[in-house]
Amino acid sequence: MSRLSVDVRRCVAEMAEYAGPEDAEQLAKRLGVPASSIVKLDANENPYGPSPRVAEALARFDAYHIYPDMEQRELRRWIGEYVGLDPAHVLAGNGSDELIDLLMKAYLDPGDEVMDFPPSFGMYSFNAQHYAARVIEVQRDERFEIDPEEALAALTPRTKLIILTSPNNPTGNRVPPETIARLLESGRLVIVDEAYAEFASGSVVSWVPRYPNLVVLRTFSKWAGLAGLRIGYGLLPLEVARHLWKLKPPFNVNQAAVVAVRASLDDRAWLLENCRKIVAERERLRAALASIEGLRPYPSEANFILCDVEGRDAEALRRGLRERGILVRYYRTPRLRNCIRVSVGTPEQDDRLLAALREV
Numbered sequence: 246m247s248r249l250s251v252d253v254r255r256c257v258a259e260m261a262e263y264a265g266p267e268d269a270e271q272l273a274k275r276l277g278v279p280a281s282s283i284v285k286l287d288a289n290e291n292p293y294g295p296s297p298r299v300a301e302a303l304a305r306f307d308a309y310h311i312y313p314d315m316e317q318r319e320l321r322r323w324i325g326e327y328v329g330l331d332p333a334h335v336l337a338g339n340g341s342d343e344l345i346d347l348l349m350k351a352y353l354d355p356g357d358e359v360m361d362f363p364p365s366f367g368m369y370s371f372n373a374q375h376y377a378a379r380v381i382e383v384q385r386d387e388r389f390e391i392d393p394e395e396a397l398a399a400l401t402p403r404t405k406l407i408i409l410t411s412p413n414n415p416t417g418n419r420v421p422p423e424t425i426a427r428l429l430e431s432g433r434l435v436i437v438d439e440a441y442a443e444f445a446s447g448s449v450v451s452w453v454p455r456y457p458n459l460v461v462l463r464t465f466s467k468w469a470g471l472a473g474l475r476i477g478y479g480l481l482p483l484e485v486a487r488h489l490w491k492l493k494p495p496f497n498v499n500q501a502a503v504v505a506v507r508a509s510l511d512d513r514a515w516l517l518e519n520c521r522k523i524v525a526e527r528e529r530l531r532a533a534l535a536s537i538e539g540l541r542p543y544p545s546e547a548n549f550i551l552c553d554v555e556g557r558d559a560e561a562l563r564r565g566l567r568e569r570g571i572l573v574r575y576y577r578t579p580r581l582r583n584c585i586r587v588s589v590g591t592p593e594q595d596d597r598l599l600a601a602l603r604e605v
């Protein structure tokens with residue numbers, strides 16, 4: 246018999262486990278329905294899926310036995326062309342989640358601080374734990390806006406990263422460019438996560454070459470429907486990029502993802518047309534939600550809508566929807582005490598959601 250006589254790092258022992266969305270397949274099995282009938286509106290995935298050219302290109306590709314290009318040369322050129330920046334600013338990752346992790350790995354010593362603006366994306370505080378970093382929370386106001394002066398006043402000498410999500414997940418609003426500009430004056434590394442930029446009315450991506458402390462994160466998961474292939478990217482100041490390259494796992498982006506990006510960018514007109522459909526459907530869905538008693542949807546510039554639930558229990562509502570094969574996110578944090586977040590689906594999926602909401 247042997248035994249494990251070493252302890253895990255303390256910050257790992259103390260970590261909470263990440264609670265992700267529920268598995269649609271398990272739900273289908275439990276309800277005894279086909280998996281395809283589940284209406285999955287809990288993870289902001291693209292209801293139209295990837296470009297049909299992705300499956301064709303993946304089937305045709307003949308070099309899966311070859312490691313991908315460590316330097317991501319072609320990939321960075323295509324992405325650079327798409328966002329209008331020199332490829333030297335581009336670093337691709339296994340989802341933009343990996344970029345968040347690499348940035349923290351590069352900048353956070355134990356006890357350093359990350360500034361977060363809850364309610365926001367859970368991955369930031371989750372990842373910060375890996376580095377025994379502290380999360381400074383600056384609360385958003387009742388309209389989920391950020392007060393940049395309050396944020397600047399809360400900085401300490403150990404605050405290294407300021408992380409903004411624009412449009413914000415789960416609230417759906419953008420951070421005004423003036424707020425970002427003001428926070429950049431702090432000299433801290435300001436990370437703007439633009440995972441939903443293709444559904445929004447603006448972006449600060451063009452600012453990247455002008456600021457030595459601005460990072461913009463983007464992903465193919467939402468607008469291009471490639472969440473399952475794990476491909477995101479950072480747009481980085483050259484000095485930041487130089488350090489991240491040292492930390493990047495050599496083959497972090499797989500060949501299938503590279504092939505899929507090429508096919509997606511070649512078919513961007515089709516994909517962006519779907520984004521326009523989703524934006525139009527978002528506005529229809531929001532009006533319909535607002536017409537249901539006890540629901541108060543917030544405006545959104547992303548592919549999801551946050552909704553206050555009034556006069557009934559949001560968790561019970563979520564359970565009722567789940568029994569009808571519809572998955573949504575719900576929140577129980579103090580600021581989002583009784584809220585659900587629904588991703589914008591196809592009109593048919595959303596009609597099922599609306600019917601179920603009226604019924605539960």
Ligand SMILES: *Cc1c(COP(=O)(O)O)cnc(C)c1O
Pocket residue numbers: 289339340341342343366410414438440463464465466472475476477
């Ligand atoms: C979905 C999401 C991401 C995830 O991106 P991946 O590229 O799939 O890792 C990043 N940031 C926010 C705010 C998101 O909602």
